[in-house]
Amino acid sequence: MADRPRIGFVGVGLMGHGMAKNIVEAGYPLTVLAHRNREPVEDLKTRGAKEAASVAELAAASDVIFLCLPGSPQVEATVAAILAGELQGKTIIDTSTSNPVSTRALAERCGEAGATFIDAPLSRTPKEAWEGTLDTMVGASEAEFERVRPLLETWAGKVVRVGETGAGHTMKLLNNFVSLGYASIYSEALAIGAKNGIDAATFHGVIGGGRMDCGFYQTFMQYVVGRDRDAHKFTLRNAHKDMRYVVSLANESGIASHVSSTVKNGLATAESLGRGDDFLPMLSDVVAELNGVRRDGGTDH
Incomplete structure (x- = not known):
């Protein structure tokens, strides 16, 4: 020793x-x-x-x-x-x-x-x-x-x-870009579904176990369907920070950042609404609320 x-x-x-x-x-x-x-x-x-x-x-x-x-x-x-x-x-x-x-x-x-x-x-x-x-x-x-x-x-x-040095953080940002992009897609898809008669449990019943299922999806939906607040303990504030880094890296590299900027802006909106300390699956709540969707699957008119 x-x-x-x-x-x-x-x-x-x-x-x-x-x-x-x-x-x-x-x-x-x-x-x-x-x-x-x-x-x-x-x-x-x-x-x-x-x-x-x-x-x-x-x-x-x-x-x-x-x-x-x-x-x-x-x-x-x-x-x-x-x-x-x-x-x-x-x-x-x-x-x-x-x-x-x-x-x-x-x-x-x-x-x-x-x-x-x-x-x-x-x-x-x-x-x-x-x-x-x-x-x-x-x-x-x-x-x-x-x-x-x-x-x-x-x-x-x-x-x-x-x-070499720097490649680890580059790969990590790419990894987070993919996962945070999925979080944004799940959240919007759930809101669209709720507005059209498809609740979260039904959505999960179709996607879960299929080709689009994965570990990240499971912890995300563990909150959305099971309301387990601790299923995925990564804050929206940290997610926003990571996406700022991704967009900065894209800009420095001369890469058009159409998708990464959109994901970043959604997280910026969540943080600006005072939700920065919420965990990532709670992005689904933010997107739902902004679109007049209630947690029970109903809609506000």
Whole structure:
């Protein structure tokens, strides 16, 4: 155990808590950052983790630093704090859903300081984070990927190198674009159906189990039909943020963003209505309400 790298973890929230739990239980020395939400920090301390009072203190105590943060602004601020100290030989692994443009710039800055920056964003849910069966798509050189792979495998069941630094976040945005696009389609289809005598249960009875069924569809409809609020715990605010990144990347690439902009605008509308903290399947409620559709399948005239 003594030769294992010391791990720092910034962002022990819904996803990070389970990931950090699996790291420390795999025998890696772990330091986590103090946070206003004490529950995950205290839980990890009972499992053997230490707590740092600042990013600088955490960085000084770590060889590899994981970031699991809301987005690029928070990642950039945290990396700036890390760069203020000695970074030679250290590795930063950003598991957040970040803007690839920012990721590539941070990798360059870290390289100049003698450190390695790797992007390894996540797919799946907090349940899989806790179980250690997340998916991760990694942007790194082949050599760096092989070096950190055993560490990633403490919390991921599927680890795929998708290219050089920045490619992980690019692939993650494409993945989220597809899923958030489906969420938008489901929501509009349900509203159209409700206006024309097809309720959500009937819709689900036809689509469920057919060629258009998938895990994402199932958790979405677990809320729509079963009203399970915790079936898919990904906020509309985060979804909107991800789609802003997708549209920004499309624009930078010279790609017409007809569909991605439409999906982004729908999520922007939901957040502007004060629904940013609602979970993604609740987009169906927003679209229904905007179209005069009641939850019982009736319509307002």
